[in-house]
Amino acid sequence: MSSSLPTLLALLVLLVGPGAACVLRSSPPLLLKESIRIVKNVQKEVSCDKMNVTDIFVDNKTNNRTELLCEATAIVWENQHCHKNLQGLFLNLCQLLNASSTSLKAPCPVAAGNTTSMKKFLGHLHGFLQQLVKENLLFSL
Template sequence: MSIPVPVLLTLLVLSACQGHMAALLQTSNFLKESIRLLSVLLETEVSCDKMNVTNIFADNKHDNDMEILCKATTVTWEGGICHSYLKGISVNLLQLIRRKSTVHKAPCPVAAGNTTSLKDFLVNLRRVLQRLVKD
């Protein structure tokens, strides 16, 4: 029993498309879950809201999205002492970087310099993630 070549090619193309779609859905899920965690954190009164963290958004005109996410992974991991959701966000961002970038290896170094409150950092991060979901 032989299968015609056009049928085999069609099956091959469909299986490749499903793998790509599954990867996109996983990426989307990491982004959406991180946005959800950020929203919960921003609605919750935590004692370290005013804690200063490195402001990776101050001069990110030269940074691409993956570099911003890589730096955000570092900042959220360091802020994990404040709230466990930050570690969850950091893990999600780490998974995104591993799936999407061969250049960046998280956690990325973050230069000391400008600082901002943790709350402002989280607002900016949520805005970036929401933009990425729309794209």
């Protein structure tokens, strides 16, 4: 008895976790919505919410939206150990970054600066992603 490749890929995605499933063939708007859902769920369940991360959103007037997305991707990548769904969020953010920029590839270097808690970072990331959806800025980052 043999399984087809699509069936095996589907099983692999199910084993990886809920956040990674949307990466296979989702459009950027769906990736954004899925990323927002993941951030919202992780905010409720994050075990290391008091952990400090670089606050990239504190002075976002100096960064453009693509750079913010790239830096957010780097912070999520560095802290994937904090919650299992952060890996799915990282994959989604990479796909969003690839859709919006050909020059930046995640993870981008994040300069040291002010720090914030992981909980606050996730709250700011949630707002940032919602703003992208609201303003329909995905391809004009």
